[in-house]
Amino acid sequence: MNAVDFDRVSITYGRRRILSDVSFSIPQGKFVGVLGPNGAGKSTLMRAVLGLVPPTGGRIGVLGEAPRRGNPAIGYMPQSRRGVAQLGLSGFELVLGAFGGTRWGWPFPSRAEKAAVWAALERVGAAGLAKRPVGELSGGERQRLLIAQALIGEPKLLLLDEPLVSLDPSHQRAIVELTRDIAAELGIAVLFCAHEINPLLRALDMVLYLGNGRAAVGTVDAVVNRHVLSDLYRTPIHVARVNGRIFVMAEDGELESHAHDHDV
């Protein structure tokens, strides 16, 4: 069974078409980089898989079923995480929040809930952060807790929306390796949204590039080349490989952003 199937999917916001007749399949167990410039529709694609944005055309399959809100088979780390540090929660309470908004800070979690939180913390190597206030943690430590939160409920699919923002290269590498290892251990697919391909290169089974309402999906070699990307972006794109890194450039400048200036 595939983790995700898009069959001629179109998504529009009002009159704005974000995806147009997009088809692809992600087999279970694959680590997929979701890439594309700002506004290409990466978050929208994830929200569609979560059942939060209905397609205006075509069909989406998630683990063989139609998307539905609150699907416990999906672990999701959203892009907007700005408020997390201000909530006054401990690391443990933040991960416990995965059991439902009403339980944020809930003082009497069940034994099973507590055990699940500890297991998730152990899995991301963050048991030592359980009692620390989230507000005083580093970006990388906070990302680990949010990945732990996404792992609650033993998901069969992980959707991670820009987990690398505001991390330095060594912490980016650590988060990529952590998620790759966890996904391999659990045998589940990951859609990992990022602005740049290089930090992901060693983990990637597939890439999903979005642009102009369309998608190019496949292995790095099959997709990240001037033919496929020039066709996708409808403008000449150059792809250079230097010392194991890939640079994707439009005629008028670099296409992929190498700066990470969002807040976490």
Ligand SMILES: Nc1ncnc2c1ncn2[C@@H]1O[C@H](COP(=O)(O)OP(=O)(O)OP(=O)(O)O)[C@@H](O)[C@H]1O
């Ligand atoms: N709820 C909404 N209503 C109307 N337009 C929206 C809505 N959500 C997103 N959009 C628009 O849809 C487009 C795609 O947004 P999306 O957030 O999916 O892009 P993205 O590829 O994740 O971008 P980024 O890399 O900047 O996070 C953008 O132009 C955005 O302004």
